Amino acid sequence: MQQAKFDVRRFVSSDPSKCTGCGLCEYVCALEKERFLLNPLRSRIRVVRLTSFLNIAMTCRFCEDAPCVKTCSRKALKQSEKGGVLIVDEDKCDSCGWCVQACPYGGIVLHPEKKTVVACDLCGGEPKCVEFCPEEALELVTDDAVSQKTLISAVEKLLSETERLTNLIMKRALTDIFAEAEERAKRLGQKLEALNEREMKLQLDLRNKGKRINE
Template sequence: EYICAWEKEKAFNPLKSRIRTVRLGQIVNIALACRLCEDPPCVAACPVDALEQSEETGVIMVDEDKCTGCGWCIEACDYGAITLHPEKKVVIVCDLCDGDPKCVQWCPEEALDFITPDILAQKARLTAVKKLFRETAPV
């Protein structure tokens, strides 16, 4: 949260972060960020068309001049990935730092990873090949 806020706002204020960290118990922390939905409900929910999804990257872009801070997109997001900027009163959402997420780069525990659809597809193919090999390999 801190590195995100610093990257975007030059402030160490987690309320200005585009990602959220949720603590579950004493050990587990979960990072919440935009899931880049195929048909994003946040975009559909915006009454003033302030949100748009990039066709190229899937990133949700916010037009701050249009956003009224009504919060409809916040309510529509199933992942809690959209928040209201504490001062500007417009919504903020992770934009993946133009493909080089600083949260991943600076995570001290290396617990975050940036997985693209291509990487997911590659992992799925590898899993399928391993499964096929196990099924067809002589014992």
């Protein structure tokens, strides 16, 4: 049996049957990694809105035989032994974008200003995107097969969910639909409040750090 390349491989997996496409994971990722910039273009996780009912969040999976690393002609990418997290040598990266094209999961992107590539690093083991997802559509998994089963299950659920909603509309049971929407909006609102508190805490920490430097 071939020995695993990394000690523990974990990555963020998305359940499309739960994902509403709200994009909160993108905002909290940008806030955490870029400090105070709530810009989804700075995010290491991307929400792909396939249809009105089917959304999926994509991020780095720390592949054991990573095509992004193999395709980099300048050897600007390597992986840590702990989990295979991508390490970028910004001095070597020339923003050619070959690694972006090579990734089958859309998990590596070019930074809009630095023009070097960035990818998920799991926030040190506790991904903020998982913590802040209002529908609990994101989770840490260790196996591609688990993620694949979740995707297949989501597609199956999509068919039954479409049928359920169609029946509710045909029966004019709009109260039930609105009640579900209100519950989702409530959960999203709670996470937005938590995100605002997180932003204020980061700002306070930065101010305190600046004061200590000036003292």
